[in-house]
Every structure is written in C-alpha cells, then in structure tokens.
Amino acid sequence: MEVTRRDLLKLTGLAAAGAMGAGALASCAPKTPAESADLAETGAADAGLPEFLAAPEPITDFVDTLEFDIVVVGAGESGLAAVHTALEEGATVACVQNIGTAQSTGNMGASVDTTKTDEAGIQACVAFLMEKNAHRSNRKLIEAWARNSYEAVTWWADTAATRGVESKPFDTDREYNGCPYSLHANTYNHVEGAHNAAALVICDALAEDGAQFFFDSPAVQLYKEGDRVAGVICSTEEGNVLFKAAKGVILASGDCSGNQEMRDYYCPDLRGFKTMSPFRDGMGMMAGIWAGAQMTPVNHSKMVHGGGSLTRLEMPFLNLDIHGKRFMNEVLSFAYLNNLMRPYLEEYSFENPMAAKFFTIMPANWNALGQEWAATYPEEVKFTVGTRKVPTDDQFIRGETFAELAANINAYMAEEEWGIDPIDETTIVESIEAYNELCATGVDSQFGKRADYLAPIEQGPFFAVPRGTNSVPAVLGGLVVDENQQCLSAEGTPIEGLFAVGNASGQFYGGVDYPMDIEGLSVGRAITSGYVTGRYVASL
Template identity: 45%
Template structure:
C-alpha cells in the first residue's frame, strides 16, 4: 500500500535565537556531507572523555572567574585563586581564557540598556525595558531577528492554586535531577502567564496570530493531587521566527534601536560593574555604553565544539540542528567575572521528523532490534541511540522506528485514559503495508521524505518475538507493563520513522543568575552589577540530562518570561 501522510506541523519546542522551522512542508532534510562537516563535532574517544571530565571537575568554577573587561591585570596569585594560573594551563578550554581588552573604537553609542541578541528573550527584554522608560539599543549578530519553536508555555494562576503551582515547581525540579534553582522556576511560574499574554498581543499587533483551536494550547496536569493549568501561545506552521519579526515594529515604536550585523565580542567593565559592550563590524569596533545594564540574550552554544565537549559531552556525536549558536554571551559573561553553571548541561533533542509519538508502541532501532521498554517521552529517546551514532559516526544510525498495526490509534485512545501524557496527535508521517515488509518498502520508496531504511526481515523477527510475549502476557525481555502489550497482527501494518540522529536543538546551560536575571559573580554568587543574562545563555533553570518535555513549550515560555522580567528590572536601576 502507498504511504500515508498526515497534515504536517513541525513541533520544535525550541529555544531563544535558534533556527526557523524546517522547509519542505515541515520536513527536516538530511544534512549534506559538507553540512555535516561544518556542524558535526568530531567524536571523542573514551580517553578524551575521561580527560575532559577531569578538567571540568577541576576547573569549571574557578576558570569562569576570568575577566577581560577590567582595566587591571590579575596577579599570579589572583589567577591561581581562580583555578587558572598566569600562563594558563594548556588543559584550560580556550573559551575560558579572556582575550586582551579592545580599546580602539571607530564609534561610540550611548544607551541606558543594551541588549545583546534578538531572539524571543532579547526581544522581550528590549521591549519591556523600553516600555518601562529606558533608552534601549539591541545589537544583533545576524542581519535579521531570529528565533525558533512553536510553543511558549506559562502557568494560568487564575485557575491554578498556590499548592498546585508549588507542586509544579517541585515536579520540574525532580525532572531536572534536583539541580534547578527553585527561585528561577518560581519566577517563571509567577510571571509567565502575564509575560506571554503581553508578547502575544505584541505579535498580534504585528500581524501574527496564535493558532485557532490548537488542542495543545491548554493542558491540565495532575501533580500530587493538585490540578495545574498550563496555557501556551502556539504558532505551528510559522514558528517564533515570524513572531519576533512581527514584534520589531512595536519595539521600534517604543524607542528600541536595532543594530544588525553587529556581533558582540567583549564586555566593558569599570571595576566590578559592567558598563558596555564592544561589537565588531566590517569597519572596526563599536563601543555601546550602557549606563544601566547590558542584557545578554545570545542563545546557547551548540555550535561551539569545545564548549559542547566540556559541558555536555553527551552531545558530541550529534550534529546540531541549528547554526550560529557559539556561546557568545556565555564567554563574555565569564570574562567579565561571571560563572557558568556546573556541567553537565541539559540537552534538548526532539524527534526531527514526526514530533510526538509518546506512546508505548513497539520501537526498534536502525538494525530492526527492540532495545528498550517502550514508554519514555520522545525527548529522552536520544539516549538509546547515542552509542550507535558514536560507534558508526553516522547520524542515520540514530533512527528509531515505531511499529504497530491498524488498531494503533484505538490503543492510544484507550491508554490515554490510563496516562494522559500518552499522545501521537502530531505524527507527521507513517507508512502502511499489508505486511511489515510492504510498509518498510513504502517508507524506503519515499525518497522525498528521506528514503529511510531498516532490515525488513529483522523487524519481522522482532515483531514475531513481541507477539509471543503479548500472548504470554509477560514481557520477559524488557518488563513492560502488560496493559500496554498488544500483538501486532491486524493489517495494514504501520511503520513510523523517528530521527534522533539529527535532532540536537539546543543545549540548556548558562551563566548563573538570580531570580531577577542578574549575572552572579564567580564563587561568591552575588550580583555582578550592570549585567543580566536571559533565555538560553542563563543557567540553573534546568539541570537534568534531558529537557523535560512534560511541560510542552517550557523553553520558549521561560525565554520570553526571563527577558520580560530582566528588561523591567534593568530599566528600574
């Protein structure tokens, strides 16, 4: 039988200042060999990983106390106290070593608040600061404003009780392996609904509206017996890239000035206070003075191979989904005296093709073998393919395939009453056949859709074994709950390709900040005056191995909210 495609909606629950939704009707094309060479970090050997782990443990906190912006030179004793001696240890990552201060400028601009970066966090920061009365300039590395992702979530406190809010914060803390700064989660929970309503109105003013009747816009979680009401601004089919473009006229009307093609390269400090930022242009360096504050909103660092190896080695074998995210704000903040939160950082890796198939259906790897107890949400499945990608050096071996039969949607509807998080509503592609082999052949024949392949005989053998276990009522291989064990025996048979080899969307880890988003000084963790960090260059909001997709839209919702709050706070200085 021919392949069947459902309506396509890219579901990248993305990050500040990253890529646009994939072209070609929502499909993400495989990188060409040249593109892989440009963006794919070289794999680490096990020996390399051990070395890097030692380096991180020994120097991560102290090394980040370097400052390039203070006019004085640190003494040998001071350098030693930071964990990096003068004549720096060759094991110290280059991004932690401060460059020489830039002192020659072709021009100087004067503002009260300077925002570095124009993704959702930067746009929110600049606009809220300007609306609060500050004179605001935005410096942007690219020639346009850029962002990504489709959903921005917040907590509806009009319906959620205080106990429910606190239960949500505790739930997220647990999902983040208990490493979150609770004050940051609480700031998001307290202000996200307000911030997202404000940003939605700005986008609407610019001609971009949320999706009508989007089923994922409103969700209710039951946590510890409390109902938590979540609401998300959803922009499926356009993404937040269009939202930030639509927000520019409003920001300009509020007095914000934009400077495109002005990559920031260094902060300027007077003692322990950040007073400006240096940008590099084709003509020379431009100094942007900030009498109140600089707000860093530069996104993550997934395109800086050295930073990825140092802070999130889980990701080194996966090519980034985006380009241009090189940790600029992280580095400048460290050089000015801030500190990056401890390794390891949180990775966000979505299924690059079909979005959500969070259902306990049979799952096989690129060789056709069953490899896990099905059930983890798709944001965690990358962990099951990492070794395949590492050993082969081929992102295609990061594929997983859901295998089921014609009753799959009935089964999902039944299971959803048991676990409301079970969902496959955003399944973009699936392929059908009267046999398993026919379904796989239909998938392979769809070259426009990627032409993915898996050994049909191996998959059939796996299905046969799975059916035996279903008949027995006991999963002797992986221990799956028998409630979710259903034989695959009703044609047409279905196969769904799941691409985790090309799915690194963002790495969530950044500069340590307080609840006002002020960057904290290294070691002493008191505010570094004049410097804020928002969105994905700010840290301690997450902390787990993987981004918690249990709250869909959390990443962008947090980016907008942190920018909104930081802009207000900086303007009030």
C-alpha cells in the same frame, strides 16, 4: 606565587569543583611559581582547559561610542521581551544582534495561567519542575517563571496578533501531589515561520516604540569600568563600536549549541547529534566568562528533538532499531530516547546523526488502541504536540504484509538518504513475529513493559513510523545568575551591570535532559526571564 584552586576558578569562570571534578581541578592547578608564570603566558589550553575560557586582550580602540541606559545582546524571544519592558519603564535601549534579523525558534511558549491557579497550584508546578530537573535548579528562577509567565506570554501573543500573527492557545489542566494547576501556551505551528513569525513582527513594533536595533553586530567583549560592566563592544563593518550601558547589559544571546568546543565541554552527552542553529555560538556567555562571570557546572541539560510531528506520536507499540531489532521498553517519552542512541551513533563514528533514528511498528487499528491507552494514561500516550494535527496513515510507511513493510522501510531510508546500511528484512519480520508471541504471554520478559500495552501487531495493513530525535535546538546551561538574573562571580557575588536571560543564563534546568513534560517551557521561560529582567534593570 602559587595559583590556588580559587584562582583557577577566577581564571576560568567555573562555578565549583563539580564543573570538572575536584581531582581534575587539582591536577590543573600550577604547583610552583614557575608553573604559575607559565599559566599566565600560555593560557587555558596548557592548564588542561579549552581555549574559549581564556580572556583575550581588552579592546580599547573604537570607531564609535553610543550611549544608552540598557544594552540587550540578542534579538530572540528573551531579548525582545527585555527590550519591551525596559522601554515600558522609560529606559533608552539598544539591542545588538550577531545576524541580520531578529530570530527565534520553536513553536510554543508555556506559562502557568495564574487566573486559574492558586498559590498551592503554583508551588505544585514549581515542585514538579524541580523534580524533573533533578533538584539542581535554582528554585527562585522557576518560581519567577511560574508567577510571571502568564503576563509575559500574553503580552507576546497580543503584540504579535496586532500585526497579523495570531496564536492558537493550548490549555491543559495538570495536578501534582494532589494540587491542580493550569497551563497556557501560545502556539504558532499553524503559521509559516512558526514562533519566529511572531518574533519578527514584535521586533518591528519595538523599533517603532523607540528601541534601536543594530543587526550584523556581534558582541565580542564586554566593556568594564573598574569592576562594573558598563557596556558591550560589537564588531561591525566599520570596526569595533562601544555600546555603553548606564544601567546594565542584558545578555540574551542564546545558548552555545552552535559552538562545537563549548558544546563538547559543557554537554559531552551531545556527541553525534547535529546542530540546528549554528549562529548560537555562545559568544555572549564567553564574554560574560571573560568579565568574571561563572558558568553552570557540567553536565548542562540537553535539548534533543527533531523530526516533525511524527516524533511526538508517542504510542507504546513495538520499536525497532536500525538493525531491525527491539531495543527498549517503549513507554518512554521521546525527549529521553536520545540517551539510548549512543551505541548506534558510535557505529557511524558519531558522524551520522541519522543513526539515532528508529521505527515504531503499528497495526491498522493503531488509532483506536491509542485512544484507549490515552484515556487511561494521558501523560504517557500522545498523538501529537500542542495544536499540531494528529498524523494520518498516509504519513507512515505501509505494508500489507510484514515482508512488504520491511522492504518499504529500506526503500524509505534510501529515498530519504539516511546514509544507514539497509536492514536485513528477515530480521524485521522475525522481530515482529517474536513480539507478537511475547504479547500472547501477557508478560514482557524482554524489557518489562506494562501488560496493558502488550498489543500484538496483527491487523493489517501494517505501518512503520520513522522516529528518533537527532538534532540539538539548545544546550541548557548558561551563566550562573541570582533571582534577579544578575550574573555571579566565582565567589558568588553579583557582577554590577551584568545580567543574563533565556538560555544564556543557567540553573533553570538541571537534569540530563530538557523536560518536555510542560510543552513550550523553553520559549515560555525565555520570554518570561527577559520580561522581568528588562523591567528590573530599568528600575536601577
């Protein structure tokens, strides 16, 4: 029998032709009964698809079987939040984790402060995020975050504070299309371990409340009874253990940024950038695919940032690349700068992520100029992120002259072992001088920067700020879910017993890049999606 395009979608768990392109799907589909048989025998690779999409043989032998109402896969912020609300509703809960501890990354967890925001403001925030996500998001998921996030992140902060890990709140007022709304974020950058310090103590609190945690127990398959997902199979030192779930399995296993094959397939934009969290191996999403769930179509949104507090010093002074030349209009949020870095990464065969770095050149009066700009354009000019301290001159590369600054830039790269060829120092000097001449004209005939920002580099000493985003905290796609975070099949029908939250779930984002416009959105969304889903599944 001929394998149809629909059959291929079922095989791979892909959502639609948009995942690969209609032509690619057509070319992959077998055309004859013999080809269909070959596909069954040889699997996804010979169909032009990566191996991880092919389901392995079901595991049927277990050294032990444990029974719970709910099994949560992953002990990050989304998993811990799901455990909490499930327990609160009276469910018995197991949480299985592939490593030996609860683990979260990041610093800030954002919410809409619904005590200060009316319905119009909620809808304005949702509309803003839809725009930032290229209108590829499931609006219901964003709205669920906006309505429930304040309750969720407040629970997180209060629970951590009772155990000595206190958040510093970061509150901002915004407006979109004339409608104001208020944002509130937990921040932990002042705490050793940042957000993970809170996760660890919250995990301890949940264990005392009755949750059972099973660490070093990676999920390897989902267990099905007919069409229903009825549990999770985990690999342990003793062997495979079946964790049965009477109400449902919640995949809170994070993204696939640590799985190079999945990363290359779902987000090819990330070639050359380094991975921050190798343990985020995409295993939960693969298990979901093998159980019939579908993935968000390619290209998944990418989160690329790193480099500490200096990364967020967003001042539209002169930017010079690793060849000492101006390469951009400097009015661009750092979250999107990585899109300009591919040619530099390619120069180093995509093997040195430091090629994505560059330098912002600033005069001695940078702070005063920045304050003036920020007063007029607060969304474009930023001294730092959240509650972090504003950088000071002693954190920058310094030179009394342009020539000394150029020499010190090369010395810095060598000392930090960037593995980047030394920059011709004459080129650096000439680029700064040419920029000053351009500023004197009042018109950026090179890259079209707003005239307000054409401030020459005249007052010494001069500073160079090493910047650039070259690491990948997350790949923001995941399993397609409905408004209850329930996973959907290729036909768009809910898969009984299977849910996904946080970065294991898709359709919250949609643009090429993760939108940094609401600081802490990723962590806030993860906490909130787990929070509402644990409660929902416990009610079934």
